[in-house]
Amino acid sequence: MIYSTRLKVIETEPGHQLMCEIRHPMEPGGRRDKATGRLLPANYITQVVFRVNEEIRAEMLLGKYVSKNPVVGTMVSKLSGGDRIIVSWQDIAGDSGQASVRVK
Amino acid sequence: MITKSWWFKPCRTTLHRFQISFFLAAAATALPVNLLAAPSTGEIREDIRQFQQFFLSRFPDVPLEAYQDGVNALPQYAQRRLGWELLLEFPPYESEMIAARDQWQAPLPSGGNLERCFVGKPPPTAYPYFFNGETHTIAGDINNCLLENGAGVLDGMSGEMARLVAAFKSPWSGQVMDIDFRSEEIRQLYKKGRQYFWAKRGQMNFSCANCHVHNAGNQLRGDVLSAALGHSTGYPAYSTTWSLDGNAMGTLHRRYAQCNALVGAAPLAAQSEEYIALEVYQAIMNSGVPIKVPSQRQ
Structure with missing residues (x-):
């Protein structure tokens, strides 16, 4: 399955807001396929990490109860121009993804 | 004891029925011609002014252009608007x-x-x-x-x-609504749409106006009722409710049918004459409001 990750840096008054959207099914594992009646295998994101210049600023532990295509974010203190933001995630199926932007 | 007046008596005989239907037929033919004719352009302009003025005075902090955002523009929705704006950072549509x-x-x-x-x-x-x-x-x-x-x-x-x-x-997107209502046919549809908008229907006996004019901005359980001004400028819309069925984008007529079902009235078919008439009426009432497509609605 193709997952996409998008990252945005929004300038706000106290600092910067980092927001990330992950296109992911977030299948909890308890739902059944309507056609066949079989359980759909669980596949959800377990960890999302935000890094600023390789330094971990936020680490989120997600579970099966988060909706599909989740948007997660965090506030960080004022960033300076040229800072590199990286967000990376991994799910229980072993897939992972990341996105990065540079602060203008 | 309740005494019945003569006009409440049920008509038991054919003669009575004939008399009543004759009376109604005579009354219908005696209607002045201008009641059956389409409203003049001047009357429509006056309708637009009154309709828009009602909302502009009810929500004085909301300018006319802001009504393109639907319920999100209303001050009663201000607390939830932040969540909506956050959602639009990564638009679902x-x-x-x-x-x-x-x-x-x-x-x-x-x-x-x-x-x-x-x-x-x-x-x-x-x-x-x-x-x-x-x-x-x-x-x-x-x-x-x-x-x-x-x-x-x-x-x-x-x-x-x-x-x-x-x-x-x-x-x-961003251009203002500007309908040409000089033709007789559009004015006839306008009249029909106006009647549809203000007439009560369904098991709950609600008209469109009951919710979206008289109670615009009030709460209906957990939701805020949107203002009729600006309706249709955001459609077709991506609806979070519709997205649960996997068919998130919906037309204005789909929304009309949903509204009808909510008040217990039988939904009509898309592109039926009534819905087209309602679309004409709402489009004319929105004169001067910019369109915003695509948009996101609940």
């Missing part, structure tokens, strides 16, 4: 719009495409309009184009139709 633009330019069996069909037609802000003996709506014109080019017509409630209408409207 983006993937739908990519599919819509592809479909808009996709070749049809005859070699043409929808984009070419709409060259020379008025902008979406002028729809619905009357030309060449018929009333044109965007969905109707899309179906005409599909038929002319050898493709099958689409259901006006379908997500595919919603995507195509959105593809036509989205480049005009």
